[in-house]
Amino acid sequence: MTPEDLPRLLDEALTAIQQADSLDDLEQLRIRFLGRKGKLPEIMAALKLAPPDQKRAFGQGANQYKQGVTQALEEAKQSCESSSSPANALDVTLPGFSPPQGGNHPIRQIMIRISQIFDRIGFTVATGPDIETVFNNFDALNTPADHPSRDEQDTFYLEDGRLLRTQTSPIQIRYMQENPPPVRIIAPGRAYRRDTPDATHSATFHQVEGLYVAEKVSMADLKGDLTYFAREILGPGVKTRFRPHFFPFTEPSVEVDFTCHVCKGKGCRVCKNSGWIEIAGAGMVDPDVFRSVGYDPDAVTGYAFGMGLERIAMILLEIDDIRRLYDNDLRFLRQFA
């Protein structure tokens, strides 16, 4: 052994100490490096036998070895003790962590409520894709090529000629193409229009479509069912009003108003003093729509309606800006969780 060997021996000892992970291991290492039959006595013996000119360097190296190993053992022992001390042990009496829980968005909640209300009078839920063909969104719904709603200003067209549906009405077409009458469905979903967002407009919004087709379905069915819905969703005192209107896919067509929930029909700021709030478009399915899906307009009649979900949400949640529903501000959303 020469003085040059000592740094290597120290290194080996330090590496071994670093890798030890229990007090027992450390005690074994202490015996191996510093103990009576360990490395240190070997070094001391070599020191004794060293030629005089090496003694000084040997002595210094031996000291460094002893101090280095002693200090490293002491530090390793302390860190071993503190990591197994009771302060770091698992305390099973502490309350657990509960991960944050999500909830349904208000729009989804209202969709579910509306589905339940119509479920009670025999309607099932149908769905369709957000990306639609021009045929399903317009042609089959008797909306001619020169109709203003087909304008690029209102509709998002895709490069392949398809579009983002501007209404949930194409779900009517899909459903009738695949199912023979009778039909009794509602179809909730998202719709898209190139609207500039403001307090009452959003380029993405939601509608619920309704379709009832059978023998001898009449306007009285439409009025009865939508009045039932009005009372279920807004309360028993609500009245409905049906005003003549035009939609390409219904004849006759109506717009449906509910009495204002705030002033109960007396007139206030919310209903712009009219006492009524417009909720839906509706009407008797146009025979041309039946023909486009292969139904016989002489054998069946039907009613259809489409209403804006955001409008109903704004009424129920008492908010005056549609954008609240899309800001994803948790302070807002948590109120309805």
Ligand code: DAH
């Ligand atoms: N699709 C119409 C719209 O977005 C709403 C509508 C009106 C749907 C009359 C219907 C209906 O099913 O019969 O403005």
